[in-house]
Amino acid sequence: MTAKDSNNGRRESLGFAEAVAQYIAPLLTAKGFTRTEQTAYSVRFQSPAVALAVFHEPVSYELDLVYALQAAPSERYNLCDMLDTVLGIGHKEQAFFQASEHDRVVYCIKAIADYLRKYGDKVLIGDPTVYQRMREVTRRRNEAYTKQVVQQPIRQAAEDAWQKHDYAKVRDLYEPIEDDLTPVEKKRLDYAKSHSRSG
DSSP states (O other), rough: HHHHHHHHHHHHHHHHHHHHIIIIIHHHHHHHHHHEEEEEEEEEOOOEEEEEEEEEOOOOOOEEEEEEEOOOOOOOOEHHHHHHHHTTTTTOOOOOOOSSSHHHHHHHHHHHHHHHHOOOOHHTTTHHHHHHHHHHHHHHHHHHHHHHHHHHHHHHHHHHHHHHHHHHHHHHHHHHGGGOOHHHHHHHHHHEEEEEEEO
C-alpha cells in the first residue's frame, strides 16, 4: 500500500462524500442538479444553468463550495461570496469551515447545506441578477483588501513617525491616503499639518 492509498483511505474514513450525499445532494437534486464526479476530496454537480463542487481541501482540510454559471465558467464563486452578497459584507455568519475528524466534517457539511437552503436558492437556479451582484460584491471586497494591503505599511510608517514626533513625515505619509484615514489618523494628520507648517 502506498502513502497515497493510505491517505485516501484516511480521507474516506472522514465521511466527506457521504455527508455531501446526505445533506447537500438532496437540495441540489431538487434544483435539477446531477452528480457528475466524486472523490475523497470533492463532489461535483451540475444543472443546465450552474456547475457546483463541494471541496474538502487535501492539505488544509478546508471545506467550501465553488460554483459558476455554465455560461461563464471562469467566473467562480464560493460560499463567502454567496453570504457577502445576500447578507452584506461584514455579516456575522461563519464562512470558513475546516475539519479533520468525521464528526466535524458532518457538522460542517450540515452547516453549508443550511446556508444553501437559507440563502442559496437564486444562486442554485442561476439567477443572472444574483450573479451580477456577486461579481460586484467580490470586486469591491477584493479592492478593499488590496487597498488594505497597500496602505498597511504606510499606516505603520506614519505610526512610527508619530511616535518620533516627525510631523512632516506623518503629513507626507497620510496625505495621499487621506480619504481612507480613520478618525484618529485624520486628527493626527491635521495636527501634523499645522505643526509642520509652524515648525
